[in-house]
Amino acid sequence: MRVGIAAGYWGSGPPRNVERMLAEAEALGVDSFWTAETYGSDALTPLAWWGAQTSRIKLGTSVCQMSARTPTALAMAAQTLDHLSGGRVIIGIGASGPQVVEGWYGQPYPRPLERTREYIEIMRQVWAREEPVTYSGRHYQLPLQGGSGLGKPLKSIVHPLRDDVPVYMGAEGPKNVALAAEIADGWTPLWFSPKSDEFYRTALAEGFSREGARRTADDFEVANVCWLLENDDVEKAAARLKPTVALYAGGxxxxxxxxxxxxxxxxxxGEVCAEIQELYLSGRPELAAQAVPTEMVEDVALVGPADKIIEEIETKWKSTCLTTLILGGWPKPENRARILEAVQS
Structure with a gap:
């Protein structure tokens, strides 16, 4: 299993000490560095800014919101950053949900799987650069249908460094996970748990079995952000993540x-989630966080003392379908080498 690190999307401002963390990670052989976006900071600018200070580590988005950019716009950004980084980019994309897509981006949400398929097909046309890009789909048309009538098919001016930039799909439901296995190069889960491994393996197998599937289980990547919070007191470590779990599960x-x-x-x-959601949507996020059991946090994150974290990596996480464990937290200096070795060994 490979190891990555994540700077996520921002809260009220940029996270601190990312430059130092990234320099240490690259020196220690960490495989990849990931940024994200929702409706605040974007994923591409921090990846380019911080990534410019690196020379080897892969640079991934987990994820870029599809509704934030047209397929050609994201393809342009990807090939630009791929040139500047020497071919180190991984473009992770996601459909998000109707609240963000329609509320923040002002775009329609229906039929997200179909929209994802069209989006990826257009990006790959741009990078292949075999002919001017044309597309006639339900969600995207190039040139635009019903416009001025003056649009014309165009071919990228830039010759991509790679004609097939890796595309990972952010997905949670079984149909979307199966689609990722069918058409993408990798999958980025959210809130993955080792106890759900068989469920996801079944969904992935469905995608791999489809006619024309792009990859097989042997060359498909699964890169999951797993929060890591060290503290000798498990309850204190888990408490730091409970507000985030409550936000996602409830809000x-x-x-x-x-x-x-x-x-x-x-x-x-299920019953706990119903309570968390009821509290969150009624304007009581602090009580929603208190309703999150520590065991629920432990299902999806590495929390507690280093020895416990290492044991769980070795006994629970390494036997899953994951190929890269992206740490959402940088281990303490005194435990860093041991924790990274536990993932990579």
Missing amino acids: MGAKGANFHNDVFARMGW
Whole structure:
């Protein structure tokens, strides 16, 4: 298993000490560095800014919101950054949910799987640069249908450094995970738990079995952000993540339209998730966080003393379908080498 690190998306401002963490990570042989976006900081600017200070580590987005950019715009950004980094870019994309897509980006959300397929097909046309890009889909048309009538097919001026930049899909539900296995180069889960490994392996196998599938289980990547919070007191470590779990399970979306809630429910936390959601949506996020059991945090994150974290990596996480464990937290200096070795050995 490879190891990555994540700087995530920002809270009220940029995270501190990313430059130092990234320099240490590259020196220690960490494989990849990842940024993200929701409706605040974007994923590409921090990746380019911090990535410019590196020479080897892969640079990934986990994820870029599809609704934030047209397929050609993201393809342009990807090939630009790929040139500047010497071919180190991984473009992770995601459909997000209707609250963000329609509320923040002002774009329609319906039929996200179909939209994802069209999006990736257009990006790959741009990078292949075999002919001017044309596309006639339900969601995207190039040239635009019903416009001025003056649009014309165009070919990228830039010759991509790589004609096939790796594309990973952010996905949580079984249909979307299967789609990732069918058409993408990798999958980036959210709130992955080792106890759900068989469920996801089944969904991936469905995608690999489809006619024309791009990859097989042997050359498909699964890169998951796993929060890492060290503290000799497990409860104190878990408490730091409970507000975030409550936000996703309770506040990210409406009742019946919260995909993160569904993920935790599949782990067996359905009744707890219903309580968390009720508290969060009624304007009581602090109580929602208090309703998150420590065991629920432990299902999806590495929390507690270093010895416990290392044991769980070796006995739970390394036997899953994951190929890269992206640490959402930088281990303490005195434990760093041991924790990284536990993932990589």
